[in-house]
Amino acid sequence: MRKSNTLNMTEGNPSRLLVMFALPMLIGNLFQQAYNLVDSIIVGKFVGASALAAVGATGSISFLFFSVCNGIGSGSGIVTSQYFGAGDPIRVKRAIANSAYIMFSAALVMGLAAFFAAPTLLKVMGTPADILADSTTYMRMSCLGVPLVAVYNYSSSMLRALGDSRTPLYFLIFSCFLNIIMDILFVYVFGMGVFGAALATIIAQVIAGLGCLSYAMRRNPYFMLSKEDWKIDREVIRKSIKLGLPLAMQWSLIAISSTALQTFTNSFGTAAVAAFTATNRIETLVQQPYGSLSSAMATYAGQNYGAKRMDRVKMGLKHGMAMSAIFSLFMLIVLQLFSSQIITFFVDDPEVIHIGGTALKITSWLYIFLGTIYMTRGILNGVGDALFAFINGIVEMLCRIFLPMLLVLIPTVGLWGIWWTAGLTWFISAAFCLLRYWSWRKKAAIPAEAEIQAE
Numbered sequence: 001m002r003k004s005n006t007l008n009m010t011e012g013n014p015s016r017l018l019v020m021f022a023l024p025m026l027i028g029n030l031f032q033q034a035y036n037l038v039d040s041i042i043v044g045k046f047v048g049a050s051a052l053a054a055v056g057a058t059g060s061i062s063f064l065f066f067s068v069c070n071g072i073g074s075g076s077g078i079v080t081s082q083y084f085g086a087g088d089p090i091r092v093k094r095a096i097a098n099s100a101y102i103m104f105s106a107a108l109v110m111g112l113a114a115f116f117a118a119p120t121l122l123k124v125m126g127t128p129a130d131i132l133a134d135s136t137t138y139m140r141m142s143c144l145g146v147p148l149v150a151v152y153n154y155s156s157s158m159l160r161a162l163g164d165s166r167t168p169l170y171f172l173i174f175s176c177f178l179n180i181i182m183d184i185l186f187v188y189v190f191g192m193g194v195f196g197a198a199l200a201t202i203i204a205q206v207i208a209g210l211g212c213l214s215y216a217m218r219r220n221p222y223f224m225l226s227k228e229d230w231k232i233d234r235e236v237i238r239k240s241i242k243l244g245l246p247l248a249m250q251w252s253l254i255a256i257s258s259t260a261l262q263t264f265t266n267s268f269g270t271a272a273v274a275a276f277t278a279t280n281r282i283e284t285l286v287q288q289p290y291g292s293l294s295s296a297m298a299t300y301a302g303q304n305y306g307a308k309r310m311d312r313v314k315m316g317l318k319h320g321m322a323m324s325a326i327f328s329l330f331m332l333i334v335l336q337l338f339s340s341q342i343i344t345f346f347v348d349d350p351e352v353i354h355i356g357g358t359a360l361k362i363t364s365w366l367y368i369f370l371g372t373i374y375m376t377r378g379i380l381n382g383v384g385d386a387l388f389a390f391i392n393g394i395v396e397m398l399c400r401i402f403l404p405m406l407l408v409l410i411p412t413v414g415l416w417g418i419w420w421t422a423g424l425t426w427f428i429s430a431a432f433c434l435l436r437y438w439s440w441r442k443k444a445a446i447p448a449e450a451e452i453q454a455e
Contacts, residue, residue, distance in 0.1 A: 075244020
């Protein structure tokens with residue numbers, strides 16, 4: 001077989017392995033988030049705060065439809081990583097082939113459903129009338145591109161399951177720069193507004209997906225599939241759906257709760273929606289190190305679970321939590337000092353800058369709990385704890401729905417209840433995540449004295 005970028009995470013120091021895997025993925029995730037940031041900055045600066053609010057108003061409801069695809073993709077990736085950790089190349093190839101059937105079917109169904117449901121859902125959410133038309137256009141364009149974007153999601157999730165987080169990065173960086181060029185061209189030069197921003201993102205992601213998949217099929221030995229590999233494997237599909245559906249439900253419940261919070265935000269007017277959009281973009285960027293470590297933890301845990309190395313699973317969480325805590329402290333300091341200045345990258349409106357800057361100061365105090373969620377989620381997803389994903393989704397949904405109702409009763413909270421809801425949701429969810437991990441660890445009978453010697 002040809003040499004590939006696969007990484008065996010069942011041997012070696014956990015911190016070194018997690019950093020080796022997470023760093024390229026972090027760079028890739030940051031570039032991927034640049035899609036949304038570029039959309040927001042160009043739309044906010046060149047079109048206006050109302051257009052920025054229109055783009056932001058679609059975020060939570062679009063995420064509801066994307067979450068199903070993401071959940072199925074994550075489940076398929078976990079199955080592939082477990083077969084890889086167990087040293088079963090035949091099953092790895094079958095998992096890669098059968099994952100394509102699952103992921104592209106889910107993307108087609110959810111993309112079409114979102115396209116037709118967009119106007120009704122945005123109205124039900126109470127989207128302000130002055131941004132409803134632009135919001136509908138942006139959401140429909142984004143969701144119509146779901147089946148096309150699935151090409152990148154599929155190839156990258158399979159490569160990462162094999163420990164290769166570098167190949168997806170290279171194509172993503174190229175497409176990000178392409179997206180910036182097309183954003184400026186479509187929005188600023190041609191005046192295509194939010195439609196142009198969405199179109200630029202779709203084209204760039206499709207190019208990234210086709211390039212990544214083509215490279216993998218030519219260079220990675222596990223992607224060199226035979227006719228036999230493409231046969232439907234019921235066991236692979238069953239395991240992928242068993243793990244993927246709870247993850248999809250988890251993200252769907254979180255999306256539903258985020259939609260409820262977006263509805264609550266809409267009641268405060270366009271300035272609040274614009275500030276909420278800007279802070280969401282920033283915090284999505286902040287979450288990328290957490291998310292990259294979490295994905296690394298899932299692959300790490302999946303491979304070691306497949307290799308029956310439970311002691312390494314335990315140590316992986318310890319190392320991940322330490323790195324997460326350091327980053328949380330760093331971001332707390334940065335946002336307490338420079339939050340308002342960061343908001344000015346998006347808009348020039350003084351009211352939006354004041355709201356957004358204060359909001360970031362509120363939520364940054366609670367980032368440590370956000371990191372805890374990501375670290376425990378990565379471990380539990382990697383070992384195939386399907387029930388956890390559903391429980392976590394319910395907890396976050398209930399918090400985002402009911403906390404605003406309680407916080408709004410406090411006279412001094414008012415508008416700021418939007419961001420206090422987010423922070424308190426992280427705190428409560430983190431507690432449930434830790435309880436679930438301790439429960440799983442007890443059942444898995446991980447020896448308390450088992451430690452990994454630094455290599």
